[in-house]
Amino acid sequence: MLLGAVLKLDLTGMITAASRTLTGNEAAELEAFARRRLAGEPVARILGQKEFWGLPLKLSAATLVPRPDTETVVEFAMEILRADGASEKPLRIADLGTGTGAILLALLSELAAATGYGTDISTEALKTARANALMLGIGNRATFIACDYASGLSGHFDLIVSNPPYIPSADIADLTVEVREHDPLAALDGGDDGLDAYRALIPQAAGLLAPGAALVVESGIGQSEAIEALMTGAGLVPAGPPRADLAGIPRAVAGRKLPR
Template identity: 75%
Template sequence: MNAGKSLPGQSVEAARRSLTSRFKSGGVDSAELDARMLAGAVLALDLTGMIAAANRRLTVEESARLEVLAQRRLSGEPVARILGVKEFWGLPLRLSDATLVPRPDTETVVELALDMLRAGGALDRRLRIADLGTGSGAILLALLSELPNAGGFGTDISAAAVDTATGNAARLALSDRATFIACDYASGLSGAFDLIVSNPPYIRSADIASLATEVRDHDPPAALDGGADGLDGYRTLIPQAAAALAPGGALVVEAGLGQSAEIEGLMTAAGLTVAGQPRADLAGIRRAVAGRQLPR
């Protein structure tokens, strides 16, 4: 009955290999990585430490804790949720039930935002940034880590998400330049911004049931559901952002599959000038769309 489970007295290496095998059998795509991360979390060891401790024997308590985490992963819970932290742009971010798990695709927004600032000759001056629907604070904190002269505001309709982002800013020593506010997109902001970024909900309501278990059952529904066509959030945030941008300021948003052209249309309708081609992610999906508020 216990075949394959991590048992007291089993070596660290044997436990990791056993867990990898169980995850592969359970259909976990990143079985080896997930097994190493969960074992490392239980044993408080990084990769180097696990190699050095390969022959150490698990205690009863360690075996029990590892088994609990293994069952959670086999049930479809993502490793980031189990551990409560996810790296984004090289920054470790704490998560909560109110925040999405930051994904590598979203780093495309950070890349394009930095390029927009570079093209506008704004990288070296003091900048005012807003991140609308900030969640864990991922995009804003990534940008502030690259822009020492910038300060910014992150907004989220969820007060719990605001608390999570505020904590992340504190742990990254960015609290003096990052302020988080509970409001709907830009509705609680004032003044003009040099850069506005956003990763709004963009999944079509009818498509949510077919999402991967890790997303459908563990990410907050309000952060996923973009309405019938997935564009409800953009219809709200783009006009707000256009009104809040300083002359020459840029808006960069994340887009879902096949949505970039419609988002560009919403930007144009709000008086923004579409800035070049959308930026593709590593899968070739047009993931980040940019517009600029030209000086009047």
């Protein structure tokens, strides 16, 4: 991947050019990339972008690197919408703590009639999300708002999603160097038990959901039952069992607002 970035070639191009010798400048750039990777910098940070849901997303220092685990949130949300026969409707979606815009933009790429609102407390993250929306050609359906989770939103939403910080504070020091030293702390640290963000956003989201609408959030390891309890406490009912990621970890939790 690093060599492809240096040569500006995809895998097919590199195979075709397999016998070509690197120039001095190319070799120096590749060596610089390799040294950064050996020091623990993620490949996505070095390249400045990461693919999510088949979409190329630009990164910044203010955003997490989107992870394949988070695609489980998109899958669960789409499953709920299709079961409701709502995937072709002009839905109103919110993504709380949007970061790169990954979840929101993945959903908008699947839901041609939907509009979305991404929130984040970081204006730098919102600039990155906005740039990604424009790059993907869906900037006219995405609005980005600087606020704490849903505090700056109003009206009713047909779907709310979130991948909030959920790492217990005491566990931060034990994270891999790729995460601990390169992802923003504010997007990782979930407080003493990792659930602070859920305690804030779930009641906010519950008040904004239209009747029958769902909230889908990413869950950390061993947190799904506690998150379901918080949703129940906010008046939501389970929208099905938590969905597991490819490692079998319950990764997406959904609650639904009862119809009137």
